[in-house]
Amino acid sequence: MKKExxxxxxxxxxKEVAEYVDPGESLLEMLRNRLGLTSVKKGCExxxxxxxxxxxxxxxxxxxxxxxxxxEGRNIRTLEGLEKNGELTRIQEAFIEExxxxxxxxxxxxxxxxxxxxxxGEVLTREAIKxxxxxxxxxxxxxxxxxxxxxxxxxxxxxxK
Amino acid sequence: MYxxxxxxxxxTIKEAVxxxxxxxxxxxxxxxxxxxxxxxxxxxAGTSLVCIRDIKELKGIxxxxxxxxxxxxxxxxxxxxxxxxxxxxxxVLGEAVDQVGGPQIRNIGTIGGNICNGAVSADxxxxxxxxxxxxxxxxGSGGRTVPIHDFYLGPGKVDVKPGELVTHxxxxxxxxxxxxxxxxxxxxxxxxxxxxxxxxxxxxxNPSANILEDIRITFGVAAPVPLRCVKTEEALKGxxxxxxxxxxxxxxxxxxxxPRDSWRASxxxxxxxxxxxxxxxxxxxxxxxxxxxxx
Ligand SMILES: Cc1cc2nc3c(=O)[nH]c(=O)nc-3n(C[C@H](O)[C@H](O)[C@H](O)COP(=O)(O)OP(=O)(O)OC[C@H]3O[C@@H](n4cnc5c(N)ncnc54)[C@H](O)[C@@H]3O)c2cc1C
Ligand code: FES
Ligand code: FES
Numbered sequence: 001m002k003k004e005x006x007x008x009x010x011x012x013x014x015k016e017v018a019e020y021v022d023p024g025e026s027l028l029e030m031l032r033n034r035l036g037l038t039s040v041k042k043g044c045e046x047x048x049x050x051x052x053x054x055x056x057x058x059x060x061x062x063x064x065x066x067x068x069x070x071x072e073g074r075n076i077r078t079l080e081g082l083e084k085n086g087e088l089t090r091i092q093e094a095f096i097e098e099x100x101x102x103x104x105x106x107x108x109x110x111x112x113x114x115x116x117x118x119x120x121g122e123v124l125t126r127e128a129i130k131x132x133x134x135x136x137x138x139x140x141x142x143x144x145x146x147x148x149x150x151x152x153x154x155x156x157x158x159x160x161k
Numbered sequence: 162m163y164x165x166x167x168x169x170x171x172x173t174i175k176e177a178v179x180x181x182x183x184x185x186x187x188x189x190x191x192x193x194x195x196x197x198x199x200x201x202x203x204x205x206a207g208t209s210l211v212c213i214r215d216i217k218e219l220k221g222i223x224x225x226x227x228x229x230x231x232x233x234x235x236x237x238x239x240x241x242x243x244x245x246x247x248x249x250x251x252x253v254l255g256e257a258v259d260q261v262g263g264p265q266i267r268n269i270g271t272i273g274g275n276i277c278n279g280a281v282s283a284d285x286x287x288x289x290x291x292x293x294x295x296x297x298x299x300x301g302s303g304g305r306t307v308p309i310h311d312f313y314l315g316p317g318k319v320d321v322k323p324g325e326l327v328t329h330x331x332x333x334x335x336x337x338x339x340x341x342x343x344x345x346x347x348x349x350x351x352x353x354x355x356x357x358x359x360x361x362x363x364x365x366x367n368p369s370a371n372i373l374e375d376i377r378i379t380f381g382v383a384a385p386v387p388l389r390c391v392k393t394e395e396a397l398k399g400x401x402x403x404x405x406x407x408x409x410x411x412x413x414x415x416x417x418x419x420p421r422d423s424w425r426a427s428x429x430x431x432x433x434x435x436x437x438x439x440x441x442x443x444x445x446x447x448x449x450x451x452x453x454x455x456x
Contacts, residue, residue, distance in 0.1 A: 006168075023168035042216065046198050050265060059239065059268040065197045066269065069168070070214060135263020 010071040012037070013081025021068040027061075028052045030068035031078060039063060039079035040110040043137075050136030053109035054078050060116050060135070079108040082115065091118060092154070094149040102140035110136045114150045123158045163200050174218055178301040180211045182324040182453035184345045187211045189326055191219075191235055191330050195263075197280045219273070219328060222246050226300040228334030234327045235272025238285075239264070241272060241379050248436035251332055253342030257288040257361065259409060273327045276309070279317040280355075286313075288386040289360035293336040300325040307333040308387040314385035334441050338366045340375070345438040349426075356428045358382050358434050362442035366450040378410070378439055383418035383431065390417045390439075402447055 004078065005020035012035060019034050025085070028045075029036040031054065040063055054063045055077040059096040072146030082089045092116050094100075100108050110133065117132050129150050130143070138146065168178040169187065171177035172322075181187065187209035190196045201206040213219060219235030222244045229252060232241065241247055247255040261267055261275075261284045275283045276296070286309075294309045298321065305325075312320050321327060342363035346356045359381035365374045376397055378390040393413040400406045420431035 022162060024163035024165040026163065029162065036290075042318070046201055047194060047262075050263065051444050053265055061268050062265045065194055069170075070212075124227060132264055135265040153241065 008067050008068055008072050010073060011075045019068075023069055025068040026064050027054070027056075027066040027068050027071055027076075027091070028063040030071070031063060035078050037078045041105055041108060043105070045149065048137065049106070050109040050113065051106055053112045053136060055112055055116055058116065058119075060072065060113050071151060077112070077115075079111055082111070089115070091115060091149065091153050094153045095146070098145045098149040100141060100145040100149045101129070105112055106136060106138040106140075110138070114153075118149065118153055118157060123154055129154070144158075163197060164206040165200065165210055166207050169210065170212045170215060172215050174216060174299050174326070175294065175301070177211060177213050177216060177326055178299055178324060180325065182301070184209055184211065185323050189213055189277070191274040192237065192271045192414050194266055194270045195274060195280075203227055213326065213428070215240065224250065230332040230334075230337070232272060232330045232332070234277075234329055235271050236273075238267035238270050238275075239274065241435060242267070251292060251337050251342070251447075252290075253294065253344055253361065253363065254285065254288045254332075257344040257346075258285050260344070261282050272330065276330075277321055277327055278317045279315075281316065281382050281385065281387060282355040283361070283381065283387075284344075284356060284359060287379040287381045288342065288363075289330065290387050290389055291333050291342060291361045291377040292340075292361040293377070294319075295331040295333065296327055297329050298322075298325045298332060304328070305452055308414065310389065316385045337363075338417065341446040343442045343445040343449070345442050347434050347438055356382055358431050358438065360435065360438045362439060362446055363449070364443060364446040366402060366447060368450060371396060373400050373402055373406060375451045376413065376443070377404050378443075380414075380435065380439075381433060383420045388418060390414055393417050393439075407440050407444060411440045414439040 006023055008021050009018045021030050028040055031040045041051035043049040045064040047062045052063040053060050064074050113133055113136050129147050165399050169180045171180050190210045190212050220233045223231045224246045225231055238261050242255040242259045248325050272285050275285045289309050296307045298304045298351055314320055340363050344361040347358045361379050364376045369375050376394050378393055380388045396413055415432050415436045418435050420428050422428045
């Protein structure tokens with residue numbers, strides 16, 4: 001029973017995926033090792049750092065503390081699914097413009113958290129942006145530039161309305 | 162890879178109870194944000210799991226005809242905070258669970274998991290105590306209803322019997338109508354930290370007479386289990402709302418709580434903070450009763 005694999009069928013970045021996974025496998029491991037989605041970073045593996053953040057049915061989760069079997073029937077998005085025809089999304093560009101990327105380890109996770117936030121279409125204060133990004137840690141940037149990037153795109157989106 | 166012996170998935174409450182009875186060694190997993198960490202740390206390595214995430218009956222919030230509010234045990238923190246029934250009737254609970262971890266944790270952690278884990282630092286506990294919540298369980302033969310005060314048995318220990326699971330939490334209509342609540346979480350770092358001390362005050366004010374008619378004060382992390390300050394409550398009920406009342410809550414709370422020393426904070430520091438946050442929480446409920454805006 002222990003080693004018996006379980007079939008998981010789900011959508012990953014718009015594509016139907018079917019994989020046999022171990023019941024003890026995390027979604028992080030499935031995405032990295034079986035699907036080669038290496039933007040999903042393996043950091044603390046205990047839900048503290050957010051490097052492994054992906055979007056499941058519109059909500060961010062830490063894929064290191066989410067079992068792969070739970071992905072059954074769900075819609076999963078990773079950083080690899082964001083670009084369209086080789087072009088970066090606006091928030092990715094803004095991270096570069098604002099110097100919000102240094103070593104880059106935390107960046108995919110931050111981009112996924114920012115993506116959900118921006119798709120909600122709300123305009124938030126800096127404090128509120130910080131709160132919404134508090135599940136992601138960065139050892140390099142000191143956060144200000146990251147918040148600047150999110151704030152910038154949030155304002156742009158609001159002006160376009 | 163998590164070290165899991167056997168994994169069983171339940172799709173209904175009935176199935177979950179059957180699985181729990183067939184496999185008494187198995188542990189319930191809901192959001193997994195406590196269980197998976199314990200497996201990773203080795204404390205629960207090699208455990209078997211009964212997963213209850215797919216049970217639809219465990220999710221969601223309903224205001225029932227009686228006025229009582231039903232909160233499914235499998236409802237996540239973020240869904241509680243954004244729920245209109247919560248916002249309209251017991252906003253203090255939505256605000257309290259919005260202070261758990263970061264967004265990713267709030268998207269997976271459930272309120273049932275929060276109380277069943279039995280940690281005194283559980284951010285939902287002070288509000289549930291101050292709202293006199295009732296915990297409903299299922300065990301295949303009718304289940305039980307347990308007041309939250311009796312549910313916590315000791316550090317990490319709650320009143321869930323083998324073969325039983327918590328299905329929902331009820332907030333009785335009479336416990337919240339006319340009341341206002343506020344929760345203050347004091348932690349060392351701002352975000353992503355468990356509480357060093359947490360206090361929830363729920364009060365009923367008679368605005369024309371300016372009298373505190375009823376008050377319920379609960380502390381997390383001030384004792385081995387969440388602590389209702391019953392003596393302080395009794396002493397304050399019926400008092401006029403003024404500076405004397407605020408000073409009294411500070412002083413009496415400091416006499417009643419028994420925080421311990423830990424690497425997070427000393428006993429003296431917790432006593433100081435305890436009085437302070439109880440006072441501020443009460444002041445805030447008075448503002449809310451006077452029509453103050455929710456932040
Ligand atoms: C990084 C991080 C930060 C955190 N920060 C906070 C914080 O700030 N505040 C806070 O309060 N918590 C915090 N937590 C702890 C955790 O997220 C919460 O306690 C959460 O509510 C647990 O819910 P769950 O559904 O994930 O529980 P699970 O891990 O699935 O279960 C927890 C326990 O409850 C039992 N259980 C679950 N559901 C039921 C049920 N319906 N009936 C009977 N037993 C059940 C399980 O067997 C287990 O013993 C944090 C965790 C992490 C990883
Ligand atoms: S690797 Fe998942 S939160 Fe750190
Ligand atoms: S850029 Fe290095 S951790 Fe964030």
